[in-house]
Amino acid sequence: MDLPRLESILSKYEGESTDLIPVLQDIQDTYHYLPKDELKEVARRLKVPLTQIYSVATFYKMFSLVPKGEHQLRVCLGTTCHLRGGPRLLQSLQNRLGIEPGYTTKDGVFSLETVGCLGSCAQAPVMMVDDKYYARVTVDKVPKILKMYQK
Amino acid sequence: MPRFESIDHLNEYRRKLKATRDPNQPTVLVCSGPGCLPMGSEEVAQAFREALANKGLNGKVLLKTCGCQGLCALGVKVLIRPQEIAYQRVTPKDAGEIVETTLIEGGIVDRLVYHDPVSGEARVHKSDIPFYQSQVPIVLRKLDLIDPESLDDYLAVGGYRSLRKVFFSMTPEEVIDQVELSGLRGRGGAGFLTGRKWRLARQAEGYPKFIICNGDEGDPGAFMDRAVMEGDPHAVIEGMIIGAYAIGARQGYIYVRHEYPLAVKRLKLAIEQAREAGFLGNNILRAKFSFDIKISQGAGAFVCGEETALMASIEGFIGEPHPRPPYPAQAGLFGLPTVINNVETWANIPEIINMGAEWFTSQGTETSKGTKVFSLVGAVNHTGLVEVPMGTTLRQIIYQLGGGLRNNHPFKAVQTGGPSGGCIPAQFLDLPVDYDSLQQVGSIMGSGGMIVMDHTSCMVDVARYFIEFLYQESCGKCTPCREGLKQLRHLYEEITHGRGEMAHLTLMEDLCAAMATASICGLGQSAVNPVLSTLKYFREEYESHIRDKKCPALVCRPLLKYTIDPETCTGCLACVRECPVGAISGVKKEAQEIDQELCIKCGLCFEACQFDAVRRE
Numbered sequence: 001m002d003l004p005r006l007e008s009i010l011s012k013y014e015g016e017s018t019d020l021i022p023v024l025q026d027i028q029d030t031y032h033y034l035p036k037d038e039l040k041e042v043a044r045r046l047k048v049p050l051t052q053i054y055s056v057a058t059f060y061k062m063f064s065l066v067p068k069g070e071h072q073l074r075v076c077l078g079t080t081c082h083l084r085g086g087p088r089l090l091q092s093l094q095n096r097l098g099i100e101p102g103y104t105t106k107d108g109v110f111s112l113e114t115v116g117c118l119g120s121c122a123q124a125p126v127m128m129v130d131d132k133y134y135a136r137v138t139v140d141k142v143p144k145i146l147k148m149y150q151k
Numbered sequence: 152m153p154r155f156e157s158i159d160h161l162n163e164y165r166r167k168l169k170a171t172r173d174p175n176q177p178t179v180l181v182c183s184g185p186g187c188l189p190m191g192s193e194e195v196a197q198a199f200r201e202a203l204a205n206k207g208l209n210g211k212v213l214l215k216t217c218g219c220q221g222l223c224a225l226g227v228k229v230l231i232r233p234q235e236i237a238y239q240r241v242t243p244k245d246a247g248e249i250v251e252t253t254l255i256e257g258g259i260v261d262r263l264v265y266h267d268p269v270s271g272e273a274r275v276h277k278s279d280i281p282f283y284q285s286q287v288p289i290v291l292r293k294l295d296l297i298d299p300e301s302l303d304d305y306l307a308v309g310g311y312r313s314l315r316k317v318f319f320s321m322t323p324e325e326v327i328d329q330v331e332l333s334g335l336r337g338r339g340g341a342g343f344l345t346g347r348k349w350r351l352a353r354q355a356e357g358y359p360k361f362i363i364c365n366g367d368e369g370d371p372g373a374f375m376d377r378a379v380m381e382g383d384p385h386a387v388i389e390g391m392i393i394g395a396y397a398i399g400a401r402q403g404y405i406y407v408r409h410e411y412p413l414a415v416k417r418l419k420l421a422i423e424q425a426r427e428a429g430f431l432g433n434n435i436l437r438a439k440f441s442f443d444i445k446i447s448q449g450a451g452a453f454v455c456g457e458e459t460a461l462m463a464s465i466e467g468f469i470g471e472p473h474p475r476p477p478y479p480a481q482a483g484l485f486g487l488p489t490v491i492n493n494v495e496t497w498a499n500i501p502e503i504i505n506m507g508a509e510w511f512t513s514q515g516t517e518t519s520k521g522t523k524v525f526s527l528v529g530a531v532n533h534t535g536l537v538e539v540p541m542g543t544t545l546r547q548i549i550y551q552l553g554g555g556l557r558n559n560h561p562f563k564a565v566q567t568g569g570p571s572g573g574c575i576p577a578q579f580l581d582l583p584v585d586y587d588s589l590q591q592v593g594s595i596m597g598s599g600g601m602i603v604m605d606h607t608s609c610m611v612d613v614a615r616y617f618i619e620f621l622y623q624e625s626c627g628k629c630t631p632c633r634e635g636l637k638q639l640r641h642l643y644e645e646i647t648h649g650r651g652e653m654a655h656l657t658l659m660e661d662l663c664a665a666m667a668t669a670s671i672c673g674l675g676q677s678a679v680n681p682v683l684s685t686l687k688y689f690r691e692e693y694e695s696h697i698r699d700k701k702c703p704a705l706v707c708r709p710l711l712k713y714t715i716d717p718e719t720c721t722g723c724l725a726c727v728r729e730c731p732v733g734a735i736s737g738v739k740k741e742a743q744e745i746d747q748e749l750c751i752k753c754g755l756c757f758e759a760c761q762f763d764a765v766r767r768e
Contacts, residue, residue: 020467021450025409048467059469059626061451062409074410078371079566079602080528082616115410116453116620119374121526121602122186122223122534131412133189 001037005030010045017048020056024063032068032111061113069104069111071129071149078117080124085138089125090114092139096146109150152302154429157437158315161306168307177254178213179203180230180295181241184382185374186223186535188413191243192216195227198246203254205247212254215304218294218382222282223535225265230277230295237277238263268532268554282533282552287514289522290498291538294382299417302424305385311430313504317393318438326397327353330500332508334520339365339456339493340568340597341673342519342586348490351480352398355488362395362403362442363484363491366418367461369408369453370569371620373600375524376494378536380407380414383498384421388444390497392430393504395442398490403442406461408449419446453570453624457672458483458491460626471628472672493598495524515541519585523596529566529603530556542583545575549603560605564689568597570617571677573684574610593684595677609706610689611696615643617681625674632675635666639682647707651697656686705767708752712768715756717742719764726756726765 009026013019023042027034034057043050057063075081075090090101093112097105104111120126123135127145134145155161181187181196196216203212220228225239231253238249238260245263252258265274267281274280288294297304305311317326331346352360364387368376380387391403407415422444425431433441452470454460460470462484483489499521503511512520519541525548528534532554539548545565549555556562564574567584573594575582582588586596604613622636642659645651663679670676686693695701702710715726715735720742727735727743734749735756745756757765 018465018467021464022448025448025450052468055469056450056467059452060449063450077620079569079600079613079616080372082371083529083602083604083608083613116369116624117371117373118410119368119377120185120189121372121374121528121600122226123189124528126189135189 001035001041003041006038006041010042015045017046020046020048020053021060024053024057028063032070033064033066036065064111067104067108069108071110073110073112074115074118074128075101075113076118076120076124076126076128077114078119078121078124080121081117081126084124086125088139089127089137089142092142093127093146096142110146152424152428154427155436156429158319161311161436162315165306168303172307175233176213177211178215178232179249179254180215180217180220180232182218182220182226182228182230182295183216184219184223184226184294184536185377186219187226187228190226192227194243195229195241195246198243199229199250202246202250206250206255208250208254212250215298217297218299219291219378219536220295221286221291221535221537222265222280222533224533235277236275237265237280239265282535282537282554285543285547285551286538287522287540288538289502289514290379290386290495290524291382291536293386294378297383299382299384300420302385302421302428305383309505310385310501311389313389313393313501314430314436316504317396318436318440323353323397323399326393326504329508330397330503333503333511334508334515334518335496335499335503335511336519336586337492338495338499338523338598340571340595342596345492345496348480348492349394349397351478352488352490355481357482357487359402360398360400360487361484361489362391362398362400363458363461363465363489364391364403364405364497365456365458365461365491365493366405366407366411366414367449367456368411368494368598369456369624370571370598370600372526372528372566372602373569373598374526375536375599377411377414379494379498379524380411381417384414384417385425386498386501387418387494388421388425388430390500391444392435392442393500394490394492394497396440398488400490401442403444404447404465404484405444406447406449406455406465408455409451410449415446415448422446452626453620454626454672454674457674459672461491462489469626471626472674474671495599516583516585518587523584523599525599525601527553527601527603529601530560530605530608531603532557539584541585544581544583546580548584548601549580553603556603556605560607562603563606563608564604564610564613566594566602566604566613566681567600568595568677568680569600570621571595571673571680572597572600573680574604574613574688575684576688593687594680607704607706609702609704610685610692611643611647611702612704612706614681614685615640615647618643618678621674621678625678629669629671629675631666631669632671632678635662635670635675636678638662639678646693646696647702648709649696649700651693653694653697655697656690656693660686701768708754711752711754712747713745713750713752713754713757714766714768715743715745716764716766717744719762721762721764723761725759725761729755729759731755 183192229238336342455470459473722740737743
């Protein structure tokens, strides 16, 4: 375990049990998943049982116990996107990447996720790659978008 | 930015600030709202930056990125002040022309102004565009005036003005009286009277007390709160300071979903600015009152929009709701009295204090006062964010503001209130929209999502979509919601696969009755609305799925049949190349045929055919 790396996260907080979710969010953002040894250390430092950490880590969608890809693809399946081709967009990404939502490509470049709504409904269907939004993503735009992130 | 030590200090600063601001200052405002951002507002702003520099206009023309300008369908939107010229669909390539033609020569770039979809007539100024004409912006008023990252901008339009009145001429009880008199009801959807909630919390025993802003806008199809948090974050903070003063709280939380990274960033910045300026912290403006705000980020759980689940999440637990009572006003965060209101509610508060309760009640209906922000999306021409007085009819919102349906399609239904709401059919188009009228027709106000549908939407599929969504998002704590949704999902699966029976419809109604009565929280109780409203108003669509095994809107995949018309087919083989399962065969340059056994009904051949030879039924 890389203790200094974890320390740089933990030192931002006061070590209260209520810091649990923010700490896990920082770990997820830094490591792209929640490594087991790090969680044990978090349990010790925040004085929270490991069982509670596990329940939190498996309840919320943003956490993952297995490593995620370098880039997070989030396909909106909100109502407007559902009506305007979101499912087709998802299908096309699945076909191209060869993975189901919730999984990561073998080369570790992409993780695919679905989201309830990204809040850009006027531009449906919408997807996000990391923090960048893509509007009106018809199936034919998919290869170009993926290419920008592939090495 | 100085730290304001007193109200006089703030007033003096504001006076000087206003004196340096010329109301006729040429300004380019590039929209960076939820609709324009993904269309490339950052790139457009950058292009303007370069174009202005090229022409030596730095310092002469101000360039700002602002919050949502409303008419999202025509993004990226650019507003030129002081003339209020509204340009639409602006791309980086247009920046140079706008700078040259409008800012230097004083002319108009015709092709970028709004054109009426029917008459084709050009409407140059914002106030000429029908979309804006019936709106009464209170919450959205500042969105196209200010740079959301500038506290000076907020102060220049009167920001934090209400604090003088509140701290130095009103008791906490008087603040509550004003909010109660205004008749403001919770904009998150349930519509509880805000003033009454505050009074309960003020009177409740327990210390410390808390204030929460619910920014966990999870309803699919809704982005009102996102636009406010990103476009006018200080208004939310100002509202929360007033609420904290009224109930006697020292600590506040803003709970934002992590799917809104820009909202998180702008709120964090605004909180820092407010602390530096002395609007948050100890003895604010030397009043005997201290208050601060923390941001709490959601971690991806729809149920956390429910207030008790949200509080569990802030405490570091999974987002499982608790039965009420006790209500949060009595025993909320950490078991202590807590007022929790949503973003739009908080953003209304400063205006109510500034302008008075009576002013606020001049808008709206008997039981629903003020305005409501809606995100108008779906099959309308002008999708976007609108703010109208309560009691405006659906027809006005959809046809006047929304410009009617795309391609002049007939209106089929409007879905309000997200997964907790219902589908409202054409017979209620003249319904004045307020909390109570929507409930009477089997929907709810909800947070303000409004999704318009035409004949290409299948109402069985829409209800199935919401049930699937809620099934995924149910926390699983109580049986009626967890198991009820599972069974409803199964029944929808059967019906949309052509295995439905008429008896299923009665079974669905029974399940809904049990879920509505016995679920712990709003998620399960209201999950029945999409089902019951479509069963009530669109029963014949369910019946065609069951009896005729047909989906009239041609949406439910398993019920479709694709065939090739031998008369029209040219044998170009475009469909053959697209078909992922090799179900299409035939001789080149002759009519092709689809093997119905192999066909997976994906519709790719239908999209690929240039000659309309593929038939879908």
